[in-house]
Amino acid sequence: MSTATGGAHRYERDSVEFTRTFAFLDAVYAIALTLLVVNIDPPEASAWRNLSTLLSSGLGWQLLGFGISFAVIAVFWRANHRIVARFGAITPATITANLVAIAFVVLIPFSTQGVSDAELADEPLTVTVYALNISIAVLAQSAVFFVARRxxxxxxxLPRRADTVKFIDTLTTPVVFLASIPIAYLFGTDxxxxxxALLIVIGPLVGRWADRRIAAIRAAAASHPSRRDAD
Structure with missing residues (x-):
């Protein structure tokens, strides 16, 4: 079922349009994950003598790049599901925002090729392209929620202050990736x-802070409903 208000369509959650939209988006995430394997070049026959020669053939870098990007895209997919779980409907603007977000997600296999190629391992530009790709993808996915809320x-x-806290939590990833760009030029790509790897530590710490802050904001909003409306 779809409704129109002021010329803008709104597709309810139980509509075919809603289901088709997010089935398509899920398929794109799956394709992006699958394309990562294209960056893994089969080593020459001589490299298969033992594990050491196999990894030193460049396969080690490629597998590392595959693993990092697989985890990154999987996180994007899970985040998209958490966002969509809160949707009661979808609008053309929300669909467009999702398309922009997945445009940067499907670029990840391309930018992964640079950071996973042993011959390019020392080139700071490969880190720059990858870090910018991930950072813009994170910001684009955050924009999906804010467009939907609008x-x-x-x-x-949630109260708007809680959404701001969530956004600050989300910024942890682009901040770390963007910080790696000057480090690549000053101290090397390694x-x-x-x-x-700092995200393994910083991510959970900021996440716990955000959860506590959001819980406090929700409690304050529950005890003062008028303040929730103001937020």
Whole structure:
């Protein structure tokens, strides 16, 4: 079922249009994951003598790049599902925002090729392209939620201050990836890649802070309903 308000269509959650949209988006994420394997070049027969020669043939870098990007795209897909779970409907603007977001996701296999190629391992530009790709993809996916909230399709929206806290939490990833760019030029690409590992520590810490802050905001909104409306 779809409705129109002021010329803008709104497709309800139980409509065919809603289902088709997110089935398509899920398929694109799956394709992006699958394309990562294209960056893995089969080693020459001589490299298969033992594990050491196999990994030193360049396969080690390629598998590392595959693993990192597979995890990154999987996180994007899970984040998209969490966002969509809160949608009661979808609008053309929300569909467009999703298309912009997945445009940067499907670029990840391309940017992965640079950071996973042993011959390019010392080139700072490969880190720059990859870090920018991931950072813009994160920001584009965040924009999906804010467009949906603007269009009024988010069910049971949190106070706006809580959404701001969530956005700050989301910024952790682009901040770390963007910080790796100057590090790549000043200290080398290996140190830049090590910087990405900081997300393993910083991500959960900022996430726990965000959860506590959001819980406090929700509690304050529940005890003062008028303040929730103001937020």
């Amino acid at each position: 269009d009024g399709v988010v069910r049971d929206p 140190w830049a890649r090590y910087t990405w």
